[in-house]
Each structure stands twice: as C-alpha cells, then as structure tokens.
Amino acid sequence: MKSINQSRKASFSFNLPKINIPFMSKFKFNKKxxxxxxxxxxxxxxxxxxxxxxxxxxxxxxxxxxxxxxxxxxxxxxxxxxxxxxxxxxxxxxxxxxxxxxxxxxxxxxxxxxxxxxxxxxxxxxxxxxxxxxxxxxxxxxxxxxxxxxxxxxxxxxxxxxxxxxxxxxxxxxxxxxxxxxxxxxxxxxxxxxxxxxxxxxxxxxxxxxxxxxxxxxxxxxxxxxxxxxxxxxxxxxxxxxxxTGNSSPMRYLVLFQNDKEIRPTGGFWTAYALFTFQNAQIVSSASGDMYMLDIDNKAGAYPPAPAPIKAYLKLDDWYIRDSNLSPDYKVSTDTLMDFWMRVPGVPAVDGVIAVDTQFVQGLLRVLGDVAVTGYSTPFTSENVVHELELYANVLRKMEKGRKDILGALMNEIINRAYGMPSGKYDDFLKEIGALLSEKHILMRFFDADLQTLAEHYKVAGRLVSYKGDYLHINDSNFGGRKANWWITEFVTQEIVKRGDIYEKVVTIDYENTGEYDAEWNTGYRDWVRVYVPEGAKLIDSSGSLNTVTSSTDLGKTVFTGYMAVDPLKKATLTLKYELPVGVVEEDAYKLLIQKQPGTDAFDYVVGFLGKKESFKLKTDREVVIK
Known part of the structure; x- marks a missing residue:
C-alpha cells in the first residue's frame, strides 16, 4: 500500500513536452x-x-x-x-x-x-x-x-x-x-x-x-x-x-585737439594745442594755447599760398597752421604742420605729435570719473565734456579776448587722475585706451624712426596703407565753419557687378543732417569729400555733388573729389560709379579694405558683391572677404 505522501507526489507529477528550437538544437553547450x-x-x-x-x-x-x-x-x-x-x-x-x-x-x-x-x-x-x-x-x-x-x-x-x-x-x-x-x-x-x-x-x-x-x-x-x-x-x-617718458633725456610732445564735430581730413579741425615735457616719467613742464594764437598773436614770418580747396571753400588766400591737416594721412599732415611750426617764433622742437578728439576725452572721463579744473565752477564729466569743449571751440573760432585755456588744464588734470587711479581701474582704463586707439580717436606721430615704425605696425599712426585687393576710404572735410558733424550721419552702400571681364562698382553715400537750424552750431553741412579707391580705377558716372566730380592721384590711390551740401533736417546722396582696375578682384574671393576716417562715428556700411551682401558698423578699419 502506497503512503499518502507518495500518492500526493504521484498526483502532481507530469512530463514536460519537448520544445524543438532549431538554433538551440544545432548548438551544443560546451562548458570549456x-x-x-x-x-x-x-x-x-x-x-x-x-x-x-x-x-x-x-x-x-x-x-x-x-x-x-x-x-x-x-x-x-x-x-x-x-x-x-x-x-x-x-x-x-x-x-x-x-x-x-x-x-x-x-x-x-x-x-x-x-x-x-x-x-x-x-x-x-x-x-x-x-x-x-x-x-x-x-x-x-x-x-x-x-x-x-x-x-x-x-x-x-x-x-x-x-x-x-x-x-x-x-x-x-x-x-x-x-x-x-x-x-x-x-x-x-x-x-x-x-x-x-x-x-x-x-x-x-x-x-x-x-x-x-x-x-x-x-x-x-x-x-x-x-x-x-x-x-x-x-x-x-x-x-x-x-x-x-623721458627716462634717459626729456621728451616733449605736442598734443593737438581735433574737433571731430567740425570734421577735417585727420579727424577734426585743429582747435587747440598743449605741450608736455616728460622727464623720469613725470611731467616737468606744460604749456598750452589755441591754434589761432599761433596764426594771429604769434604768427609765423610768412605763410604759403592756400591750396585750391582752402582758397575756394574757406575763402582764404594764405595757408595757416590751423588748416595744415589737409592730407588724410596723419604723417603727411603732421610733416606739413612741422614746416609751419618751426617758423613760429619761440616754439620748441618736439619729439612727437599726438592728436585727440572729444570722444577721447569723453572716454577717459567714463573711466576716471569727474574732473575739476581750476577756474571752472562746473566739473567736467563724460556727459558734459563734449558740449563744454564745443563751447570753447566756438569762443576760439570768434577769436574773443580773454578766452580761457581749457585743453591744457583739462589734459593736466586727466593725466594726474590717471597717475593716481586705484589698481582696480587699470583693466577698464586699458580697455578704454585700446578701444579709443583702434577707433582712431587718438593718433600718434613720432620723429624717432623706431617709435614711428612701432606706431604704424599697431595701426595707431593714422596712415593710409597699401592693400592687395579693393580699397575704400571716404574722407570728409567740413568747410562750413560750424559744428554740423554733431548731427551728420552717413549710410554707405557699395555694389559690384561683372560686365564681361570688367568689374564695375557703385558707391552710394547717403548723408543726413538730423539737427535743426542753429546760427551758432548748425547752419548746414558743407563737405569737401574725397573717396580713395584703388589706383587705376576709372570714373564712369557720378551724381549728387554740387561740383563736377574730379579724378586725381594721391598717396598711391585714385581719388574722386566732390562737394556736398546737407542743410538742417535734410538729406543728400553722392553716387559714384567706376571701373575697378584689372587684378583687384580675384576669382576665388573678393577682398576689400575699408579704412575709417579718424574722428568719425561708427557709420553703417553694406558691401555687395555679385549678389552676396555683408552689413556692419565701421568702428575701425575693416577687411571684408566675400567668397
């Protein structure tokens, strides 16, 4: 007789069916x-x-x-x-x-x-x-x-x-x-x-x-x-x-104030000057005055005849020191200045000529803070300094008696403030100086060959340079005798098309005078404008200039010259159509160097080449490459 357990065990027993998996049936497990x-x-x-x-x-x-x-x-x-x-x-x-x-x-x-x-x-x-x-x-x-x-x-x-x-x-x-x-x-x-x-x-x-x-x-x-x-x-x-800084022997610098609100070829009308002598990194002497004083109160023995544009537009027969920056190349203009300078009685020889504009002074005050100048009740700030300098320039323009010297006193205070600024401001100060240099609100000219080479290498010498490719430099000169550039904007477009084997280019400069009429400040903009392009370019057509656009050669470039009038709250357009020299445009890429005029704002530019376009604000010299 079977036991109960055996009966239970037997009742739950069953046989598993054989499952035939083709893959597994062929594969024999090997433990090794x-x-x-x-x-x-x-x-x-x-x-x-x-x-x-x-x-x-x-x-x-x-x-x-x-x-x-x-x-x-x-x-x-x-x-x-x-x-x-x-x-x-x-x-x-x-x-x-x-x-x-x-x-x-x-x-x-x-x-x-x-x-x-x-x-x-x-x-x-x-x-x-x-x-x-x-x-x-x-x-x-x-x-x-x-x-x-x-x-x-x-x-x-x-x-x-x-x-x-x-x-x-x-x-x-x-x-x-x-x-x-x-x-x-x-x-x-x-x-x-x-x-x-x-x-x-x-x-x-x-x-x-x-x-x-x-x-x-x-x-x-x-x-x-x-x-x-x-x-x-x-x-x-x-x-x-x-x-x-005069460590081995004293160094004397002539500092020029370029009034960029009255634009001239190197960045502004030369309104005033200051002389600083450095010895052992310290200012040991300084003097300053206005450019009219050099021409009138302390005039040179003789002046050469005025160049044609000065005679035609400024109605002057003589070429004065204040108008000597007629070349857009700062070295050329300062060479001319030195010819005048050394004929003025009592002025010292200098080791360099440094030009600054209102935007330079404004930029430094943004970093250094307000500056008080003896004799002036209101401190100079980054907000008011441009207006104060323009008021000063107006006084000089009128040649009023008892005119105060702002530039020398203000520059002295700024230099002293820079010397004593806390170390925490060094970074901001150097960044501001770098931006002002690259945007051409400071220009440098040295009479030591090594120093001048270094200045040119770092593009702070205001030179017009040679370039393998297309080139453009628009140079404006305000011959209206007012401060219209405070309100002038420019919009520059260029378009290049190919006709057979020839590349034709159209440059359009749209001027706008956004200011209202003011007898002291803005009676209208009168602009002797020169457009520098690759040497050998041929003018085909032009429109907008009050005078016939002429073609000439200067500084290794072809120059198209015109004369524009832009009244308050009005617009004007200058258009130039010309043929580019053979070899300027290469097949694989179009290359263009645009050199900014010192003292100008960042104007808008549009560059078009065979249907392709690039837009930007011209803050500094710029190379454009379109492939």
Whole structure:
C-alpha cells in the first residue's frame, strides 16, 4: 500500500513536452567554451579597468588640485602678495607635471584608431600648459626682486605704497629689467603656441552639459597665438617705454585737439594745442594755447599760398597752421604742420605729435570719473565734456579776448587722475585706451624712426596703407565753419557687378543732417569729400555733388573729389560709379579694405558683391572677404 505522501507526489507529477528550437538544437553547450568566454571577458574588463579607467580616474582626481591652485594664485594677485603668486605658479607647474605623468599611462592609445588622435591632443595640451607655467615662473622671477615697487608684498619685503607719478616711475624702472628676461619667456610662449596649434578644435563638441568646449579651445589658441605674435613688440615697448617718458633725456610732445564735430581730413579741425615735457616719467613742464594764437598773436614770418580747396571753400588766400591737416594721412599732415611750426617764433622742437578728439576725452572721463579744473565752477564729466569743449571751440573760432585755456588744464588734470587711479581701474582704463586707439580717436606721430615704425605696425599712426585687393576710404572735410558733424550721419552702400571681364562698382553715400537750424552750431553741412579707391580705377558716372566730380592721384590711390551740401533736417546722396582696375578682384574671393576716417562715428556700411551682401558698423578699419 502506497503512503499518502507518495500518492500526493504521484498526483502532481507530469512530463514536460519537448520544445524543438532549431538554433538551440544545432548548438551544443560546451562548458570549456563557456568558461573561456567568461574568462576572456573578465580579462578584457580588468585590462580596461587598469589601463583606462584607473588612469583616467587618477587624471581627473588631479584636476581638483589644479583648480585649488588656480584659485590660490588668483588670491595672491588680489591680496597683492607676490610670494603667494610665485608659490601658486610653482604648484600649478607641479600639477601639470603630475597630470602629464599620469596621462603617459594611456600612451598605448595613440596607436589605437580614433582614440589615438585624442591622446595626441591631450599630449599637446599638456605640453603647452608646461611651457605656459614655465613662462609664468620666469616672469614672476623677473618681477619678484622689485615687486614691492608695484605694490606687492613678499616674504622678504613689505609693499611700498606708491601713488601717482611715483608709481609710473617705478614701472619705468622695472620695464627694462623685465625686457632682459623676455627672450627666454618668448621661447616658452612660442613652444606653447606651437603645441596648441596641433589641437583640432573641430574634433570636440561645441558644448557639454551647457559648458562651452570648442569655443574655449579656440579662445585659448587665439590668446596664446596673439601674445606670441606680438611678443617681440611687447619686449620692444618695455625697452622704449622709458625713452617715451623721458627716462634717459626729456621728451616733449605736442598734443593737438581735433574737433571731430567740425570734421577735417585727420579727424577734426585743429582747435587747440598743449605741450608736455616728460622727464623720469613725470611731467616737468606744460604749456598750452589755441591754434589761432599761433596764426594771429604769434604768427609765423610768412605763410604759403592756400591750396585750391582752402582758397575756394574757406575763402582764404594764405595757408595757416590751423588748416595744415589737409592730407588724410596723419604723417603727411603732421610733416606739413612741422614746416609751419618751426617758423613760429619761440616754439620748441618736439619729439612727437599726438592728436585727440572729444570722444577721447569723453572716454577717459567714463573711466576716471569727474574732473575739476581750476577756474571752472562746473566739473567736467563724460556727459558734459563734449558740449563744454564745443563751447570753447566756438569762443576760439570768434577769436574773443580773454578766452580761457581749457585743453591744457583739462589734459593736466586727466593725466594726474590717471597717475593716481586705484589698481582696480587699470583693466577698464586699458580697455578704454585700446578701444579709443583702434577707433582712431587718438593718433600718434613720432620723429624717432623706431617709435614711428612701432606706431604704424599697431595701426595707431593714422596712415593710409597699401592693400592687395579693393580699397575704400571716404574722407570728409567740413568747410562750413560750424559744428554740423554733431548731427551728420552717413549710410554707405557699395555694389559690384561683372560686365564681361570688367568689374564695375557703385558707391552710394547717403548723408543726413538730423539737427535743426542753429546760427551758432548748425547752419548746414558743407563737405569737401574725397573717396580713395584703388589706383587705376576709372570714373564712369557720378551724381549728387554740387561740383563736377574730379579724378586725381594721391598717396598711391585714385581719388574722386566732390562737394556736398546737407542743410538742417535734410538729406543728400553722392553716387559714384567706376571701373575697378584689372587684378583687384580675384576669382576665388573678393577682398576689400575699408579704412575709417579718424574722428568719425561708427557709420553703417553694406558691401555687395555679385549678389552676396555683408552689413556692419565701421568702428575701425575693416577687411571684408566675400567668397
């Protein structure tokens, strides 16, 4: 007799049906193969873990230290502690070497397709970082012995508080010493730039989790490349800065005020002047006056006959100093000025001529703040300075007696304010100066050949340059005797079409006088306008000029000259159609250089070439390339 349990067990028993899976029926499991598969997978996993994951993890662990030391170095600058800065740069150097050593453990990936190019990029980036930290250490070592003169403390010396001219004098003393060490720094920068050029930014995404990646690589390459390219000139500036500020012998500069509201070829009517003599980085003497005084109160023995446009439009028989900037090339105009200057009794020889306009003064006051000038009840601000300077210019124009000298007094106060500004404003000040230079509100002319070459190289000399391609420079001269340029706007369009083998170009200048009639300020705009184009261009047609447009040659360009009238609240248009010389336009791309007239605002431009267009505001000289 069967037991109850056995009966229950029997009652629940059943046979599983055989399921026939074709694939599985053909595949016979082999335990050895299975073990090999799992073993190989484990070995590959371990290899990847030890050869990639651990090294990468170790590399990323080092970035925490790197970020810490970057902050430590920045804090050293903020605390003006040069010992901390030096120590921080040393730490960064060690961090780079540590990451470099850890990265070498992945060197085998350079032979692996796809991975190899990223390893080589990392290798180049770390090599660049190595060179950059080395150059930083060299610079800090060069500054360190005199860091206290720059307001930095060290473990060996407390900072020496310096203010105004004394601070500038300390810089002048330090610059030549730093220049001596710059060759070695330059070698490191060149190597860093070369390493970064090996990295292809297009291999990387534009952003990862909202953080810019490709842009950061491009930005770093651009900054390092820019510093490397200009480094020889930076060294030269460090060497000559003491010369500019009279460290070896006194340097005297003639500063001209160009009234850009009464535009003239170099940027404005020459209303007033100031003379500053520098010795050991300090102003040891200054004098100033107005240009009318040179022509009337202290006149030269004789004046040459007035050039045709001055005789025709200003109704003057003699060519006076105040009108000597007839050439749009600042060097040419200042050469003419010096011919006049040296014939004036009692004036000293000068080492350079620097021109500034109302926008220069306004820009500096935006950074430096309000300036009080002795003899004037109201402080000069960035809001009122242009109006005050124009009032001053009107007084000079009338040649009224008892006229006060604003320019010399104002420039003296601005220089003193710049000398004494807090270090926190240096960055804003340098940015403003850079913008004013690039937008041509400051022009420089030196009579030392090396200094002049440097000024021309950095495009602060107001020169009209040669160019391989198309060229355009519109030069306006306000011969109406009022301040109409305060209200004048210009809209410039150009269109190029091809007719057979010839390229024809139409330039249209739309003028608008947005101001109402004012007997003192805006009786109407009378503009002697010259349009500089490639030499050999042939005028086909023109319209809008009060006089017949003429064609001539000047400064290696063909010049089309006309005369415009734009009354208050009115518009006028000058149109020039001309044939471009053969070879100016190349088949693969159209290239155009537009040179901005100094003293002008950022006028609107539209450039069209065979149906393609580009629009922009002309803030500075601009190269346009249309393919």
């Amino acid at each position: 193969i299975l073990l090999w598969v799992f073993g190989a997978t484990a070995i590959i996993g371990l290899v990847l873990f030890f050869l990639i994951i651990i090294p990468v993890k170790n590399i990323f662990s080092s970035t925490a230290s790197l970020n810490e030391h970057i902050k430590y170095t920045k804090d050293g600058f903020l605390l003006q502690n040069m010992t901390q800065v030096k120590r921080g740069v040393g730490y960064l150097k060690e961090d780079v070497l540590t990451v470099e050593a850890k990265t070498k453990k992945l060197s085998w990936t350079k032979f692996v397709p796809f991975l190899g190019m990223y390893y080589k990029d990392a290798e180049s980036g770390l090599s660049a970082a190595n060179h950059l930290t080395t150059s930083a250490l060299l610079l800090v070592d060069s500054i360190y012995p005199n860091a206290n003169l720059l307001g930095f403390s060290t473990d060996e010396k407390a900072s020496t508080p310096l203010y105004g001219p004394e601070k500038v004098k300390a810089l002048v003393t330090l610059f030549p010493k730093v220049a001596e060490d710059m060759d070695e720094i330059g070698i490191e920068l060149a190597s860093a730039s070369s390493d970064l050029d090996k990295i292809n930014p297009n291999r990387y995404p534009k952003s990862v989790r909202g953080k810019d990646v490709r842009g950061q690589i491009l930005s770093l390459r651009s900054v390092v490349s820019g510093i490397n390219t200009s480094f020889p000139d930076i060294k030269r500036l460090f060497e000559i800065f003491p010369v500019l």
